[in-house]
Structures are given as C-alpha cells and as structure tokens.
Amino acid sequence: MPVVVFHRNGEAYRGEVKENTNLVVRAGIKQFPFPHLRYECGMGKCARCACRVLSGGDQLPPPNWKEKKQLGxxxxxxxxxxxxxWIEHDIELEQDELPVEA
Structure with a gap:
C-alpha cells in the first residue's frame, strides 16, 4: 500500500492508504489519518487543497486541465x-500554512 507523508504547520504525518486513494475524498468521509489537510470543494475549482509535491511526483500523471487552470x-x-x-505510489506532500490563492 502507498505511504503518504503529509507536512503542514511544521508537523509531519505519515500513513498508508489503499491504492487509488483520493486524499480529499478520504478526509471528507473522515477516513483519512491526516486531519490537517485543507480542502473545500473537492472538484478542482477552489485550489484550497493545493500541495507541493516533495517526492513521488514522478509517479503522478500529468496535471489535468483543472490543475493547469487553478495552479498556472x-x-x-x-x-x-x-x-x-489518485494515489497509487508513495508520495510526500506539503501544504502551506496559508491558503494558496489562484
């Protein structure tokens, strides 16, 4: 199972997730072990869940049109x-303390 390391507010959280897991979906149904993940719409419209990929980005698919529009x-x-x-490999993410504005 993929290991996710999530950094936020100077703390690091580590946990395993099932393959093909979406972190925002898991957080929304309270089944994700990292309580500090910031998110809102879950549909790529607000960019509140923007994270910087520290490692594992080479295993991700290319950004989709929503990411291109929101993140530029x-x-x-x-x-x-x-x-x-949708997480299928180990990944390390960091979320800024303040929301990233589009």
Whole structure:
C-alpha cells in the first residue's frame, strides 16, 4: 500500500492508504489519518487543497486541465491539487500554512 507523508504547520504525518486513494475524498468521509489537510470543494475549482509535491511526483500523471487552470505557474514549483490526485505510489506532500490563492 502507498505511504503518504503529509507536512503542514511544521508537523509531519505519515500513513498508508489503499491504492487509488483520493486524499480529499478520504478526509471528507473522515477516513483519512491526516486531519490537517485543507480542502473545500473537492472538484478542482477552489485550489484550497493545493500541495507541493516533495517526492513521488514522478509517479503522478500529468496535471489535468483543472490543475493547469487553478495552479498556472505554480505547477512548475511542484504544486498539485490533492483533490485531483489518485494515489497509487508513495508520495510526500506539503501544504502551506496559508491558503494558496489562484
């Protein structure tokens, strides 16, 4: 099972998830072990779930049109929308303390 390491507010959270897991879906149904994941719409419209990928990004599919629209140049800095990612491999993510504005 994939291991997710999630950094937020100076703390690191680590947990295993089933393959093909969406972190925002799991957080929304309170079945995800990282309580500090910031999210809102879950549909790629608000970018509140934007995270910087620290490792494992090479295993992710290319950004979709929603990520390109919401993140723009931040894609080059390693940001992705957690709501648009289905985790199939180990990944390490960091979410800024303040919301990333589009």
């Amino acid at each position: 140049e931040r894609l080059e800095a390693g940001y992705r929308l957690a709501c648009q990612l």
